[in-house]
Amino acid sequence: MNKIAAGHLTSRLHVRIALRLAACFLIILACSHSALAQLSMLQTSGRSIVDSNGNVVQLRGVNLGGFMVMEPWMCPCDSGGLPDTYSIISELDSRFGVAEEQALIRDYQQDWITTADFANIKAAGFNAVRVPVWWGNFYPINNVSNSGWRSDAFTELDWIVNAAAAQGIYVIIDMHGVVGGQSTSDDTGQQNQNQYWTNDNDQGNTAYMWWQIANHYNGNPTVAGYDLINEPTGAPSNSAVISADASLYNSVRSADPSHIIIIEGTWGSWDWSMLPNPSSEGWTNVVYEMHEYQWNASQSVVEQGSVNQVNDFNNHSSYNVPGYIGEWNDFQYDSSTWQYSVNTYNNGGESWTFWAYKATSGLNPNGWGLYNPSYWATTPNVSTSSESDIISDWAQWTTANSFAFNSSLGFN
Template sequence: MKRFACLLATLCCLAFPLHAKDFLRAKDKQIVDAQGQPVILRGMGLGGWMLQEGYMLEVPQLGTQQVILARIAELIGEDKAQAWHQAWLDNHTTKADIDAMARWGFNSIRLPMHYALYTLPVDQEPVAGEQTWREEGFRRTDDLLRWAKANDLYVILDLHAGPGGQGNDINIADRDPSKPSLWEDRRHQDKMVALWRKLAERYKDEPYIAAYDIINEPNWGFADRADTNGCKETGNAPLRELLVRTTQAIREVDPRHIVIIEGNCWGNNYQGVLDAGLWDDNLVLSFHKYWSVTTRESIADWLALRDKHNVPIWLGETGENSNDWFSRTVALAEGNGMGWAWWPLKKIRYNNPLQIIPNPGYDKLLAYWRGEGAKPSAAEAEKALMQFASHDVNYANNVQHPDVIDALFRAPHSDQSVPFKRHVIAARGGRIAAIDFDMGRNGVAYRDDTPANHHISDGGERVVWNPAMAYRNDGVDLARAADGSLQVADLRPGEWLQYTIEVERGGRYRLHLATRGEGRASLQVNGEALPAQAIGEVSASFELLPGRNTLRVVAQAGAFDLLTLQLRR
């Protein structure tokens, strides 16, 4: 009996964690756990789930979610449009997505919330000044929290679309510009404050909720309406007032959770917001970073705020760039003691961990919306839209991009490349597709003259680092051939690609490069350089060791495309 009791005690220890998840808190310049140990949040934002933005669905011309839904209703009717939206909410983010995030290495999730899933808009309230609560948003938040807890991940609640809309960038908040904004109608602000109090009441005892990010990317000119997005604002008094008021409402019911605040100008302009000091001892300042250089100087303003106010800072939203930029931005953030949340998990385009591949009917619908194709029938549109929302968007049918995950977790901290695909060279030789070069940062796995988009910093045009916008997100030019296949395009002097290969049988091999164009290239085999040769004549002979070897193709002159590398004994 004593032995059984010991066994039962052991099983209980295995079945239940010895310690509950810690409530996180702000301590001086760090986010810490219950033991006071620093915590680096490595997160992903679930953009496109509760709040759709046109660019994620390849309809930037439609912009806001409400316009997208209206255009869908024009095709298939209001009831079916609402059914489509419910299918989207059911399938865009599921437990499978959260399980994958945990496998990849994320420890947190940023949930971009649309207020209208939680409460009615002010102009739809049956009784003016009161709040009608909708179970839809709370239920889906509870679902996400359960999935996160099953994977030991924190959740950060982010009010992404506030009542009335918090800025002139209307897509990010689903704002109707014909109606008063959050800043122009006190009822919207009252609703926002009430919503956060309601959320705090619901989750006040939940340590897996890491923080409340109380309003995403305010962008509004308070003193000068011509300052469209509030980037020149020096006072920001209405913003501070709302942040303070919301924090106080949260603290009436929840003294423990971190409150995250964001400045004007898409979260980055804190002028005036902190002049009277911090109003709470558990605040974190968030900033957002897009399309800028990745030097320490690029975040100097926020580091200065951290030092001045002795408060943690958090890179609360970033992404939409190349893998090289991703790696350098993660290294920049973590090297300066701050966590990050990427954006987004999935969309139709390729530069995220998951890619949605739309069905042909949806592509035809996009052509119609662009004015480039015929209007589909209601039946055709419904079939395409429901397949998109019920099938295409689901994790099981998404394309996974391991190069993006590598860029976020391994490459920021490594000066070594790793294979994108396993290249096994048999005894008689083998063929390697040129597009399957190694993974790693620019200068480690490859070198390209335009590895990322820095147009915010340099004032230039947006750079497309991969013109094909397909297959992988590295800063290497890819292009489609006439048959639809992909190839490395326009290799210029000084650019290079590295390939890690596994050789079954060591010995002497010849390498032939399949190319288009004119120029000269050289090879490096296991770090040893071979003489440059004219393109079309590169068929060098060299020794390969059994097992792992590296090959590097270096452009020396001209400009050429690279299709394949063929190794023969």
Template sequence: MAPLKIKGQDFVDPSGRVVPLRGVNLGGWLVEEIWMTPVVREAPQGEGFSEVKDHTSLWNTVEKRLGHDAMIRVRTAWRDKWIQASDFKRIHDLGMNHVRLPFLASLLDEPGGMNWLKKAVGWAKQNGLYVVLDMHGTPGGQSGEHHTGEEGRNRLWFDVENITKTEEAWQKLAKEFRGEPTVAVYDLMNEPTGVPNPAMLALVYNRLIQAVRKVDPDKPVLIDDAYRGFETTPHANVAGWTQVAYSLHRYLFDAKSAEEHTERLKKDLPRIKELQGYRDAPVYIGEFNLEPHGNPQVLREYVQGLDGAGFSWALWTYKTVSPNGPMGQWGIFSNPGPKPALNPFKDSEAELIAKLDQVKTENLKMAPGLTDVFRK
């Protein structure tokens, strides 16, 4: 893999060739989002358990019932089966050139936790894919959303110790991957929507970028607009930051049709391109989907719109597994019919591990019509 750098509004390889990143998120693997995974959420009454809402409550429930060692074995089985080496080949064969890899900072505190990221990078390298390392959950949490690993925690901004821990986590990651060209970009914080104001966002990003640059002076980094609008993001050139791209996530949950997504994109593109010109940096659409109105032809048109604008992008998400069957096009792959849910309140260790076979992609089906959607 050739290392990528930022030159103006593009990612380029050492020859100067423009390399837009076109890919998909590996959601549900290292950050278990319960809404798109086959897990019983509701706790039985009178047994001392609480609802399973997120990564933390899922594994705390399993540990409370079955013990620490059993929890580790079940969690390892989840990770071993949700994403495998063959998945990276599937992604390459879809016409994509990278994966965005969500993970929690707490992964680095696990014994051998870094090895999961190293394994993913190795598989990506074998299949000609770049990796965007996406810290989906910071120490303390950056939004209070469930996908930070623990719903209701938004302490990054209000406890300097958490900011310091986030700096340290990124320095550890940068030390591990600074010489690895397969890791194309560091995505410093996913959707930091809990930030009190844009000034605080700029200050924390400045600390994180400076921390990374002490270890890795060259790797591109992403900063996120926190759904506050591209115009609220700091100007990297003014701040003295180097090798910075801007991440925007695009969902339209109030859309009445798939076509409304493309219409909104066409409407928004001139302003986004104008702001991109002011910042002279790449734009990366780090998450998007057309659900709840998935339509392969319109999705193809949407992707072509992003390509035409020169943006990099990563679809959310690679796969979903629901006890009730397919979830539209939220996942490129999903289970075509109902599946038995993992019940963290009732199932034995052996039952949980056995049920995890159903999440292997080989046991899922591609959503209809997506085979050629992502090819240029």
């Protein structure tokens, strides 16, 4: 690419960022007059989540998967086989430099989720979004330290919170990838790591990251809560998970005494038996979270899975803590199975966010999304496509352009 073309391309990128910031400003203005007045800070009361007036709020919503953490199986982030967000960012850094890489990644994010998507979520009857994030959203991938904290660390996340507030939707901030990784999964942002459990620096940088997040959103009523560690399946023991939860809980509480903290029961199996009674740890204003997936199971087993989750919640009523199903997906069966699980969680008093709002895992209506592709737009090859082609290819993947609503599902 010649210097003139590169300059024009850079200008277009900067214009898009400026427009996004302008849109964020308009959303903030709208929020100040409408939705922010409707939302109130959530807290726990016994086994329920309540608003500031003591009214029970059952969170029902979606995960914004593939957005701030790219997962190649479910988003059009790369057609060349790069396995995770870290690899994609590294490749873009190598080809175009850090500044252009960050502009390109933000370009992707701005196409994947727009203000129209929050209107879609509201129109479908949901009141919450769970937003997976990872350490690379806050630290440069080549400088994970206090001094390396990104100057734009909260640009996109602030936009999400403000866009959600404008629709009266709560936001759960979900740490999908701690520094060093809590498992070997690509959904941590960088696969084959799992170093968090044995690396003091990784643990310290993760604690600092959560302190920064909690300090930034302290007092913001749109944020429903902080989900400390997503699926810590790589932990060496159950006690290691509880120890990590306790450390991160203290980091958050030192900056933010008011928000709900969400703690996942993951290691070994998805049940409440691995989690302590919160009173034994001195934890207050916490929610316990499970995920419910029954891989390749029969319809009856899938439906029984949701029943088991509610039974487990009730069997631990002495914990006096709300229950939340942070991830689940029964889309592979007919709408009766999906509705059965919805009704089971609703009637059981558990909050829930299914996976995912949109996904490229299959054509509509057989994918993993509330919105699935209506056709296959072009996915760029991050290793070989030109910068302009990457921009134009990602721009095709807005929900309005390439996706269709999964009308086979029913909603209450």
